[in-house]
Amino acid sequence: MFTGIIECLGAIRRIEQVGGDVRMTIAAPGYLEGSQLGDSIAVNGVCLTATAFDGDAFVADLSSETLDATTARQWQSGDPVNLERALTPAKPLGGHMVSGHVDGVGTLVDLQEDARSWRLRFEAPPALAHYIARKGSITIDGISLTVNDVDGCRFGVNIIPQTWTHTTLGRRAVGDPVNLEVDLIARYLERLLTARETT
Structure with a gap:
């Protein structure tokens, strides 16, 4: 779950075609401290799972379903993206309850x-x-x-x-x-x- 309060403006660093799906590397300098593998991070409202870290960036896999149902297929290297990590008990709910599942x-x-x-x-x-x-x-x-x-x-x-x-x-x-x-x-x-x- 998320709140819809954007925490960081990141950028698409790399887009790779992998087995019919897409793997993206998303740069977020100074933002990922404390993040772990498997964490959920909303990218332009799309809930993605961090599958790897590469310095100041994280890597996420996007399925065909995600690409078809969101704007992710149109993202290009260098594009800015809104980032928010998943809600924790200590985090204020300043927006509203957001699932990260684009309708x-x-x-x-x-x-x-x-x-x-x-x-x-x-x-x-x-x-x-x-x-x-x-x-x-x-x-x-x-x-x-x-x-x-x-x-x-x-x-x-x-x-x-x-x-x-x-x-x-x-x-x-x-x-x-x-x-x-x-x-x-x-x-x-x-x-x-x-x-x-x-x-």
Whole structure:
């Protein structure tokens, strides 16, 4: 589990094709101290397992499922990525409960400066739209955000200067794809209600 509060801005160092899957090396200078093999690290909201360490970087294997369901297939060497290590009992829950299991890929459709903040509008896949509610939580590329408004498949968020400069959002352009994870409570509530209707 994660909180959606980005701890470090890392970078893709190397991408290797291995047996039909992909192995990535992700640089995170000064961030990995205390990390161990098998640790979960969210990379742009995708929960990955550290399978090896290479100096100031960690290595992770990405399956075909992960590549198909996220933006990871489009990542290139040198790309910046948002990093967050898994939640521990001592870590403050400053965002919301995030699983690191991406539900779908959305698109940035509008970007407007608003005083010192930025207003961003995204379009979600139709199958995810009903999970997104005004003043609810959404995870975009691993970042916990509050939904300002919803209009069909489109929704808006406000980005404060801290988030703009310390995550990948400040590097996004209209048309860019992003990983989306909807609120866990909404997802499980729907599943419970669906199960009740069929019994």
